[in-house]
Amino acid sequence: xxxxxxxxxxxxxxxxxxxxxxxxxxxxxxxxxxxxxxxxxxxxxxxxxxxxxxxxxxxxxxxxxxxxxxxxxxxxxxxxxxxxxx
Numbered sequence: 260x261x262x263x264x265x266x267x268x269x270x271x272x273x274x275x276x277x278x279x280x281x282x283x284x285x286x287x288x289x290x291x292x293x294x295x296x297x298x299x300x301x302x303x304x305x306x307x308x309x310x311x312x313x314x315x316x317x318x319x320x321x322x323x324x325x326x327x328x329x330x331x332x333x334x335x336x337x338x339x340x341x342x343x344x345x
Contacts, residue, residue: 263321266308267328274301274329278336290340294333301329 277297281290305325309318 263317266312266321267325270301270305270308270325271328271332273304274332278333282336282340291337294337298329298333302326
C-alpha cells in the first residue's frame with residue numbers, strides 16, 4: 260500500500276483554512292454554526308477525494324483519518340473561539 264498522506268493532508272488543510280477564515284471573519288455566536296459547515300465540507304471533500312483515487316485499498320482507514328483529523332482541527336478551533344470569547 261502506498262502512502263495515504265497525499266489524500267489526507269489536503270482535507271486537513273481545508274479544515275485549517277476554514278477554521279481560520281471562520282475565526283477571523285465571524286465575530287458572532289454564529290461562528291459555531293459556520294464551523295459545522297466547514298466540517299460538512301471536509302467530509303464531502305473526503306468522500307470525493309477517496310472515491311476519485313485509482314486504488315480502493317485502505318479507503319476506510321484513509322477516510323477515517325481524514326475526517327478524524329478535520330474534526331480534531333475544528334474542535335481545537337472551537338476551543339480557541341470559546342477562549343477568546345467569540
